[in-house]
Amino acid sequence: MTNVDIPRDKPARPGSSRATISDVARLAGVSLKTASRVLTNSPNVKDSTRTKVLDAATALRFRPNAIARDLRNGGVATTIGFVIGDLTNPFYALVAAGISQTASDRGLTLVMAASDDDPQRERPTVTSMLERRVQALLLVPIAEDHAYLEGERQLGTPIIAVDRPLSHAASDVVVFDNRTGARDGTRALIDAGHRRIAFVGSSESLYTHGERARGYRDALGGAGIPIDESIVRTDAPSVETAAQSTLQLLDSSEPPTAIFAGNNRAAIGVHRAIAARGTSTALVGFDDFDFAEALGISVVAHSPVDMGRVAANLAFRRLDEMTGPLENIVLSTSVTLRRSHLLAP
Amino acid sequence: MTNVDIPRDKPARPGSSRATISDVARLAGVSLKTASRVLTNSPNVKDSTRTKVLDAATALRFRPNAIARDLRNGGVATTIGFVIGDLTNPFYALVAAGISQTASDRGLTLVMAASDDDPQRERPTVTSMLERRVQALLLVPIAEDHAYLEGERQLGTPIIAVDRPLSHAASDVVVFDNRTGARDGTRALIDAGHRRIAFVGSSESLYTHGERARGYRDALGGAGIPIDESIVRTDAPSVETAAQSTLQLLDSSEPPTAIFAGNNRAAIGVHRAIAARGTSTALVGFDDFDFAEALGISVVAHSPVDMGRVAANLAFRRLDEMTGPLENIVLSTSVTLRRSHLLAP
DNA sequence: ATGAAAGCGCTAACAC
């Protein structure tokens, strides 16, 4: 093993010219370690030395390089990852807000990536986060098979499924009580005297909508109302399709007197269709947003921001002690009554 | 200079047990560099070697450490930063969506942090991003003085102000044409026959609302309508305050027949107040969202997602060549007419 | 109270 003396001149790179800690040390006339001590607020530094270093740092506009620090400190970033389908959906944006708040309380920064609702893109997106060494990974699952995630958890990265569970894989989960919420919302329509109540939402193969359709059925069954599958429309993932399905419902020979809408987009579509036809069809939606309040629509309400907070806190608990059984947190919902469910049957 | 032989045993750390590239190399029976070559898809590797390395990587569930890679590659992260006031506001969430899309096209991940609309928290938040060595920093400025940012730009980090310019500092900027938009929106009310038109919005000291109030005045002046300052309400930053101010307007001895609302929150508040009083006051808002469409409110529309995309692309242009004068991109708006501006004067 | 040197995981010269 040979040992070669190498000239230590560090030619200032012309491109990215940020000062390093050794630049600071040199200017302050102290050793690298002393500069480091000052900048990390370690004790055992003479006050005069401290001042010298701090001045030098300011003069050079020194910003510690978090990449280097994180690498040194175990190669783990001081970040938390959130993989989302579509940031354009206000629901997910609110979840992100909750995560962001909680993360910053813990000194972590939020790293976000969208899979654009493409199941194929989820895995590469997740992988990229893992390579960034986020401390924990929260995701709104969308891929068909999440078996690939199990290993990652065993490798030490907490993985939290948000809004729905993983498919074909276990993990910590935070979801709303969709079924109970939908049951209670539907019941509000029943209590207002409605008997012919339609459901408009997405495919039941989507976890949330499956649960909500189940809750809708629970309510009807509980009231002894037979379920007419012809007015259970699970073909309405968007505003437009919801409006379309609703128009068909309203134009049928035996139109419903009330409609339960599976999510915010469905509620908008349903409302638009009802307005277009001018019928006095009652409506209860799932998800509470500005427009629901503005329009006086009764809804099953919940707090997406809280969901984000709870998910982030669960991740932090895992970080603090990796042990214990997987958690499955179910957040409750509440029915917010306005006017729309009261329209005469 | 002494040279000491150090035992190279790498005791498996019990906590975070992720394989490194040298673990992969060892298992594959090749040198570190060869493993690196394979994993970075460099040429000049025998196929059989490649396979061996790849197999070892899979077996060990190897994930390259982006922190180490980024440090090696100049100490700059493959991320772009976005500092936002409040992720809860759908407007900013949409801007973030645009940035996220554009960033991922370039292989960058979005790092986000919210200052919670606290001017004091902007700087620490920005500093944290800078320490993370984001390639570029986009921010919705909120602090009172951004002089501190000038130096950063000179240090090589492109800084783009989004939605409003910096105070006391120059930078690249992307904004909407608030003034023209507000003028055109107000003009729609004038064209519908209104002469007594109120303004409800935030303080004019906020850039966007200042511009919008100016546009409102432009329209009135252009039509020869004298401006009655008593119906220019710039004290309505929230839904509640907007509703409050509108109620006062409607209850006055000489109520306006039409109102121009300075943003989405103001429009909701105004609409709510009008509904509460049951008057047929006309309304045009700024910002187009679900609720405006659902309620048939005419608005000055724009695309927050595009704003995000344009801002991110501007940042990338700066990254590719740092030179050239600062840009000030003004995105145009359009008036979307629905029903609410037509209510009889 | 301060300093010298090793090393986090990776890639890029520069051999061979």
Next chain:
DNA sequence: GTGTTAGCGCTTTCAT
């Protein structure tokens, strides 16, 4: 086609 070695910027034993 493959290996050796230095070093990105930082923190941390271990000396002094």
